Amino acid sequence: MSRDTLLITSLDELFADRSIKNCLDSNNAVQLVVYEGKNGKASIKTLEDETSIVGLSVQNSAKKKIYLFALDHCFFKDHEDARCDCIVFDDHCLCFVELKLNVRPRRAAQELRSARRQLGVTIQFFKAALLPRSKNFFNFTLEAYVVMETMVYPRKRASRDAVFVKFLEDFGVELYEQNWKSF
Numbered sequence: 001m002s003r004d005t006l007l008i009t010s011l012d013e014l015f016a017d018r019s020i021k022n023c024l025d026s027n028n029a030v031q032l033v034v035y036e037g038k039n040g041k042a043s044i045k046t047l048e049d050e051t052s053i054v055g056l057s058v059q060n061s062a063k064k065k066i067y068l069f070a071l072d073h074c075f076f077k078d079h080e081d082a083r084c085d086c087i088v089f090d091d092h093c094l095c096f097v098e099l100k101l102n103v104r105p106r107r108a109a110q111e112l113r114s115a116r117r118q119l120g121v122t123i124q125f126f127k128a129a130l131l132p133r134s135k136n137f138f139n140f141t142l143e144a145y146v147v148m149e150t151m152v153y154p155r156k157r158a159s160r161d162a163v164f165v166k167f168l169e170d171f172g173v174e175l176y177e178q179n180w181k182s183f
Contacts, residue, residue: 023074042086
């Protein structure tokens with residue numbers, strides 16, 4: 001069984017009380033965008049359909065099946081702790097994604113801290129939940145993304161590198177602060 005199928009099956013079995021299928025979408029187009037829909041739930045669309053949508057641009061040159069598992073406002077209900085918006089994955093790589101799309105430059109640093117916290121909480125939740133079935137997330141390559149509009153990201157500085165190192169040490173996952181991903 002492929003890793004993506006194994007993950008979906010495990011989620012279905014572990015969280016039988018939640019509707020995994022209602023929170024899952026997939027697409028195999030070359031260019032996709034992950035964005036926050038009107039109801040606050042993360043969604044995925046073919047980029048050719050909607051060029052004006054701001055979000056995580058996904059390049060899928062191999063036309064593999066890319067899944068979006070909506071967490072905020074779907075898997076997790078509004079009254080639950082803050083979690084990241086979604087998980088985007090294929091059969092090899094699993095990406096935790098927090099969309100911070102309406103951020104002003106003055107609030108960027110604060111929003112980035114909040115996003116990293118949300119990503120960390122979500123990573124810990126799924127690591128604990130999947131531990132009985134897999135000690136290493138079914139051998140997925142794990143990544144975490146904070147997605148904002150390009151002009152909002154803080155400048156690259158040596159002092160910022162420590163943030164990425166600490167995130168990797170704390171959660172065992174590479175952190176990216178960018179608005180694109182290639183599968």
